[in-house]
Amino acid sequence: MLLSEATTTGFFYLAPWIVFFPVIGLLLNIIIGGRLPERGIGWLASAASFASFVVSVLLAYSVWAGHGHVESVFLAEWMHIGALQLDWTFRVDTLSTTMMLVVSGVGTLIHIYAIGYMHEDVRFKNDPGRFRRFFVFLNLFIAMMMILVSGDSYLMLFVGWEGVGLCSFLLIGFWYDMDTLGRPSWANSNAGNKAFITNRIGDFGFLIAGFLMFTYLGSFQFDQVFAVAPDLAHHHPEIIIAITLFMLVGVAGKSAQIPLYVWLPDAMAGPTPVSALIHAATMVTAGVYLIARSAPLYTLVPAAQYVVAFIGAMTALFAATIAVGQYDIKKVLAYSTISQLGFMVAAVGMGAYVAGMFHLVTHAFFKALLFLSAGSVILGVERGHHHAAHGHGHHGDDHHEEVFDPGDMRNMGGMRKTMPVTFWLYMIGTLALAGIFPFAGFWSKDEILLDASLHYKGVYYLLAIAAFFTAFYMGRQIWMVFFGEARHEAAEKAEESPGIITVPLMVLAALSVLGGALNLPFDGFHNFGHWLEYTFEPFVHVEALPLDLVVAGTSTLLALIAIFISWLIYGRNPLKKGQPDPLKKPLGFIFTGMENKWFVDEGYFAVFINRYVDLANFLADHVDWRFWHDWFHDKVIAGTYNWLSNIALNRYADQRGIDAFFDGWGKVTKYLSASMRRVQNGFVRSYALSVLLGVVLILGYLLLK
Amino acid sequence: MVPETYYIALSAILFTIGALGVLIRRNALIIFMSVELMLNAANLAFVAFANTYGQLSGQIIVFFVIAVAAAEVAVGLALIVAIFKTKKSIDVDQMSSLKG
Numbered sequence: 047m048l049l050s051e052a053t054t055t056g057f058f059y060l061a062p063w064i065v066f067f068p069v070i071g072l073l074l075n076i077i078i079g080g081r082l083p084e085r086g087i088g089w090l091a092s093a094a095s096f097a098s099f100v101v102s103v104l105l106a107y108s109v110w111a112g113h114g115h116v117e118s119v120f121l122a123e124w125m126h127i128g129a130l131q132l133d134w135t136f137r138v139d140t141l142s143t144t145m146m147l148v149v150s151g152v153g154t155l156i157h158i159y160a161i162g163y164m165h166e167d168v169r170f171k172n173d174p175g176r177f178r179r180f181f182v183f184l185n186l187f188i189a190m191m192m193i194l195v196s197g198d199s200y201l202m203l204f205v206g207w208e209g210v211g212l213c214s215f216l217l218i219g220f221w222y223d224m225d226t227l228g229r230p231s232w233a234n235s236n237a238g239n240k241a242f243i244t245n246r247i248g249d250f251g252f253l254i255a256g257f258l259m260f261t262y263l264g265s266f267q268f269d270q271v272f273a274v275a276p277d278l279a280h281h282h283p284e285i286i287i288a289i290t291l292f293m294l295v296g297v298a299g300k301s302a303q304i305p306l307y308v309w310l311p312d313a314m315a316g317p318t319p320v321s322a323l324i325h326a327a328t329m330v331t332a333g334v335y336l337i338a339r340s341a342p343l344y345t346l347v348p349a350a351q352y353v354v355a356f357i358g359a360m361t362a363l364f365a366a367t368i369a370v371g372q373y374d375i376k377k378v379l380a381y382s383t384i385s386q387l388g389f390m391v392a393a394v395g396m397g398a399y400v401a402g403m404f405h406l407v408t409h410a411f412f413k414a415l416l417f418l419s420a421g422s423v424i425l426g427v428e429r430g431h432h433h434a435a436h437g438h439g440h441h442g443d444d445h446h447e448e449v450f451d452p453g454d455m456r457n458m459g460g461m462r463k464t465m466p467v468t469f470w471l472y473m474i475g476t477l478a479l480a481g482i483f484p485f486a487g488f489w490s491k492d493e494i495l496l497d498a499s500l501h502y503k504g505v506y507y508l509l510a511i512a513a514f515f516t517a518f519y520m521g522r523q524i525w526m527v528f529f530g531e532a533r534h535e536a537a538e539k540a541e542e543s544p545g546i547i548t549v550p551l552m553v554l555a556a557l558s559v560l561g562g563a564l565n566l567p568f569d570g571f572h573n574f575g576h577w578l579e580y581t582f583e584p585f586v587h588v589e590a591l592p593l594d595l596v597v598a599g600t601s602t603l604l605a606l607i608a609i610f611i612s613w614l615i616y617g618r619n620p621l622k623k624g625q626p627d628p629l630k631k632p633l634g635f636i637f638t639g640m641e642n643k644w645f646v647d648e649g650y651f652a653v654f655i656n657r658y659v660d661l662a663n664f665l666a667d668h669v670d671w672r673f674w675h676d677w678f679h680d681k682v683i684a685g686t687y688n689w690l691s692n693i694a695l696n697r698y699a700d701q702r703g704i705d706a707f708f709d710g711w712g713k714v715t716k717y718l719s720a721s722m723r724r725v726q727n728g729f730v731r732s733y734a735l736s737v738l739l740g741v742v743l744i745l746g747y748l749l750l751k
Numbered sequence: 752m753v754p755e756t757y758y759i760a761l762s763a764i765l766f767t768i769g770a771l772g773v774l775i776r777r778n779a780l781i782i783f784m785s786v787e788l789m790l791n792a793a794n795l796a797f798v799a800f801a802n803t804y805g806q807l808s809g810q811i812i813v814f815f816v817i818a819v820a821a822a823e824v825a826v827g828l829a830l831i832v833a834i835f836k837t838k839k840s841i842d843v844d845q846m847s848s849l850k851g
């Protein structure tokens with residue numbers, strides 16, 4: 047298209063390229079990746095993701111230049127069957143471009159980080175070919191996520207929704223055949239299955255919501271659905287409630303809310319860049335995006351909003367308490383992610399869509415930062431472990447026998463000195479997550495709390511306590527990992543990570559510090575709010591709330607108290623080697639509960655999974671084997687057949703009936719041929735006679751007819 | 752001018768004598784001669800009809816028949832000689848080794 051045309055109509059026509067670029071990247075890596083050096087593969091994938099980011103920026107610029115103009119970019123017909131008219135159309139508005147920018151921007155940084163990280167991972171020494179596969183999956187994820195956020199209909203969104211679910215499964219189980227140290231194990235593969243199956247339960251809800259939507263609203267396309275919905279809500283609000291609540295089941299699966307959050311902690315089995323990209327920054331926020339996108343539906347039914355807000359708030363608190371009792375550095379962050387997703391879901395449930403989306407964006411920055419820094423810590427410890435093992439000389443072999451988990455915080459300590467850059471980056475992420483002024487998390491979390499304090503008191507209390515726990519477990523983590531003395535040789539000899547790992551982190555750290563500036567609670571600074579207003583305003587009134595010093599002060603005070611308490615417990619008297627957690631004794635069974643995730647997994651096993659296995663066993667053993675195989679097939683079918691053949695095909699019927707019949711035919715043939723052979727007597731003259739007789743007969747016939 | 756009926760009658764008589772010769776006699780040479788008799792009976796009929804209807808094709812086909820008969824005689828006599836050399840006989844009833 048000509049440049050002049052582009053300036054008048056914007057860059058909307060570029061929209062499909064947000065999907066095409068990553069797809070081209072992954073195809074190139076599949077085709078020529080085998081001949082590229084390791085870095086080339088990584089940079090190619092990063093470039094594809096970056097190209098997608100550039101297009102997202104152009105799209106955002108076009109939307110901004112068009113004053114929030116909503117553009118639908120038609121790409122292809124999908125299916126047209128009767129009333130079902132589905133196209134692959136890109137919807138470019140303020141909400142979708144926000145998601146595109148986060149996905150491709152954070153995604154690109156994580157791609158670059160992954161070049162360094164995956165090279166360092168000890169397991170690559172076993173199989174260099176997986177490097178390429180990893181980046182192919184990452185690019186596929188970016189493409190699918192882009193389809194999700196840019197879809198113009200619920201069904202197109204669902205395509206991306208399933209696509210990212212697939213990528214999540216592929217990447218959680220990326221080391222499907224070995225554990226953290228490269229020993230054979232199926233644990234990662236099982237974690238991938240758990241995530242996939244749990245998400246299927248959520249998708250079931252999403253699908254039901256979609257079917258209801260099509261049945262009663264007659265379309266999947268956003269604008270058409272939103273146009274008809276108010277009328278239906280007026281006459282039959284229960285249908286809209288059913289649609290929104292079934293949609294919430296899908297959200298609970300994808301965004302790890304109660305009761306389907308259990309897959310996310312296990313998803314930490316994936317490589318750390320995957321945890322950061324998919325299971326913290328982007329994919330798990332798809333549920334929040336879905337509710338924000340469906341804002342016109344949710345605002346019609348306050349009852350459903352209430353449920354969403356409470357589910358979110360309870361998840362926020364519940365997961366925060368579990369995070370307190372975890373020892374794995376990534377598990378703490380995983381529960382923290384669930385908790386923060388709870389904040390977002392609560393926000394969009396309350397109708398505070400801007401606050402929810404704002405927290406989504408800042409959370410993408412600081413949680414990606416925290417995960418990637420945690421990955422850097424783990425790599426540092428692994429390097430230290432390597433040095434320690436080699437330093438021991440002959441004793442090195444014994445050292446390897448000991449099961450060493452480089453992600454266990456009880457093995458760390460004092461890493462402030464060995465990994466200073468990572469330490470400072472981690473600190474920034476922690477302060478942002480804990481909601482300390484003036485980091486990004488402060489502004490976004492505060493906006494949610496403020497909204498809750500005005501409209502939903504119950505949600506506000508739950509979230510405030512969750513925020514307290516958030517600051518506490520992050521403080522605990524900082525003291526345990528970076529302060530005190532090293533509790534393992536590996537932590538003592540840990541080494542700082544190279545620049546390719548730390549530089550993307552610095553960018554994320556800058557965003558975590560400054561991200562709050564997107565939407566400051568002062569007049570004239572509600573930029574993000576005004577930006578999203580373009581999308582929400584026709585349906586929802588966007589409140590631009592001023593800063594409330596009481597709410598902001600309370601949450602900051604709570605966070606500071608929590609950090610102080612964590613210092614009292616973990617900072618003042620650092621954990622010694624082999625010492626149990628100091629909270630274990632005073633809290634007793636409560637801490638055991640936190641440590642064991644409140645036994646939710648065990649509960650699910652007892653209530654659902656074991657019952658399911660019992661049912662499967664029953665079906666296999668009794669129904670399939672005993673009923674179908676032993677009884678139906680062996681007794682009924684085979685038995686009847688045998689019985690029938692004994693009756694009908696006994697000696698008499700067989701030999702005297704069937705045998706005799708066919709033998710009879712044989713005898714007839716034999717007899718006929720015996721008489722016919724006499725004709726061939728070998729005498730030329732008799733042959734000549736028969737020729738003559740034949741001629742006479744034919745001629746006689748011809749003459750007399 | 753002899754009427755054509757006479758020719759045809761003569762042709763039929765010759766053909767019948769030839770056919771009977773083939774069927775009754777056992778000497779291969781005689782059978783052969785009887786076959787020639789039948790052929791020439793047919794030739795006679797051809798020529799007679801050709802003469803009656805003023806058509807040349809009847810005359811021409813007779814030449815063909817004579818040529819083919821000559822070739823047949825050459826092959827047939829050679830066969831008879833070969834049979835005589837192995838069997839020391841030209842009785843056709845002796846040559847029945849192909850009976851079914």
